[in-house]
Amino acid sequence: MVPQHTPALPTLGGRKPSYRERVADALRAALIAGELRPGEVYSAPGLAARFGVSATPVREAMLDLAKEGLVDTVPNKGFRVTVVSERELDEYTHIRSLIEIPTTASLATTADPADLEALRPVAEEIVSSAASGDLIAYIEADLRFHLGLLSLAGNGHLVEVVRDLRRRSRLYGLTALVEAGRLEASAEEHLDLLDALTARDTERTREVMTRHLGHVRGMWAAR
The missing domain is CATH 1.20.120.530 (GntR ligand-binding domain-like)
Structure with missing residues (x-):
């Protein structure tokens, strides 16, 4: 179960992380811990409900994770967690x-x-x-x-x-x-x-x- 909180992670470049960055950090942690499973598709509203936050920062954070290669976008559905060999x-x-x-x-x-x-x-x-x-x-x-x-x-x-x-x-x-x-x-x-x-x-x-x-x-x- 994903905890209903937004974490405090290390500051980035000496500054306090933005809300979007904190949500992205929480999503990364869930992904790394295996809470978000490889190959499965997750919607931004579904993840937002799970984390107890609004859908907009989740959608923006998932786009950041897509740029890092951690998830792929699935049109009209959400995001699929990439598989690591x-x-x-x-x-x-x-x-x-x-x-x-x-x-x-x-x-x-x-x-x-x-x-x-x-x-x-x-x-x-x-x-x-x-x-x-x-x-x-x-x-x-x-x-x-x-x-x-x-x-x-x-x-x-x-x-x-x-x-x-x-x-x-x-x-x-x-x-x-x-x-x-x-x-x-x-x-x-x-x-x-x-x-x-x-x-x-x-x-x-x-x-x-x-x-x-x-x-x-x-x-x-x-x-």
């Missing part, structure tokens, strides 16, 4: 591992401990969202955490590349993990990662990040 998911995982593992590991020696600790409430939010089964809140907090962490490396282009890869991904297995009571354990890896970083343990950080991305790919595969 296993090969594409493998490629996304490979690119993310090449970027995120070494970058995150390097933060163990370069990041300000205060900046790392500032991310702990977000990591705890990921865990609480997993415990309550709120998949949209889980995706939103996970995005804030990982992009916030990568931003500490000081490379804005790197952050945008990872943001785009995450937008194109699909975490098909989240619902199954919630039902099996396993999502909370996966969520706690974010706290493990912070503990390794604040301990200045580069190898431990690399190990946790590698394992975490492996679990993410597993969730992508669990259709």
